[in-house]
Amino acid sequence: MNAPTGGPRVLVVDDNEMLRALLERILLAEGFQVSVADSVDQALGLGAAGFDVILVDLRLGDRPGTDLIAELCRDDPAARRRFAILTGAAGVDPVPAGIPVVAKPFTADSLLSAIHEVLRAAPGPDAR
Numbered sequence: 001m002n003a004p005t006g007g008p009r010v011l012v013v014d015d016n017e018m019l020r021a022l023l024e025r026i027l028l029a030e031g032f033q034v035s036v037a038d039s040v041d042q043a044l045g046l047g048a049a050g051f052d053v054i055l056v057d058l059r060l061g062d063r064p065g066t067d068l069i070a071e072l073c074r075d076d077p078a079a080r081r082r083f084a085i086l087t088g089a090a091g092v093d094p095v096p097a098g099i100p101v102v103a104k105p106f107t108a109d110s111l112l113s114a115i116h117e118v119l120r121a122a123p124g125p126d127a128r
Contacts, residue, residue, distance in 0.1 A: 007031040008052040008119055013043045013068060014086060015061045019104075023055065023086075026108050027115070040068045048072060049079065053118045055102070055111075058087045058095070069096060081122030084114040 010032045012023045020036045027034045035051070037043040040063040048054055049072050056065035065085065072079040085095055088104035095101055100114040 007033055009033045009035070009050070010053045010055060010115065011035050011037065011043060011046065011048055011051040013037045013040070013048075013054065013056040013060070013065060015039065015057065023111070026111060030112060032115070039063070040065070040071070043068055044071065049076065052082065052122075053084060053115055054082055055084045055086055055115070058085055059089065066094075066096065069099070078122070082118060084118050 007030075010027050012020055012027070012034060013036075014020050014023065015038050017038070020038065024034045024036055032053075035046055037046055037048075039060055043054070043056070048068060054068070054072075056068050058065045069080060069083055080096065080099060083096075084100045084102060086102045086104065086106075087095070100117045102111050102114045
């Protein structure tokens with residue numbers, strides 16, 4: 001689902017349907033344009049490289065979220081600055097250095113803080 005044009009574009013990649021819906025509601029309420037995907041392949045099919053922020057779960061059903069990071073950074077190493085990681089296993093799963101982490105369970109404030117950290121750190125995809 002996409003929000004009306006206006007705010008930064010955020011792609012949420014998580015294989016839990018209820019969590020995707022919750023994240024989408026929070027982000028839409030804050031004025032972001034939101035698209036959702038349940039897998040790395042679906043995210044790539046949505047043109048993940050064109051988003052301002054990519055919020056990806058580390059543990060997805062098909063492939064780990066780090067595969068999405070690796071694929072996008074292969075063509076554009078600066079793309080890693082547009083990622084935030086969502087994980088229920090903080091401290092257990094290896095997290096790529098320098099990428100903001102949102103630990104599950106999360107608060108809306110911690111989620112938005114990570115999103116804004118990404119937006120401050122990286123130019124949008126159109127700035128390349």
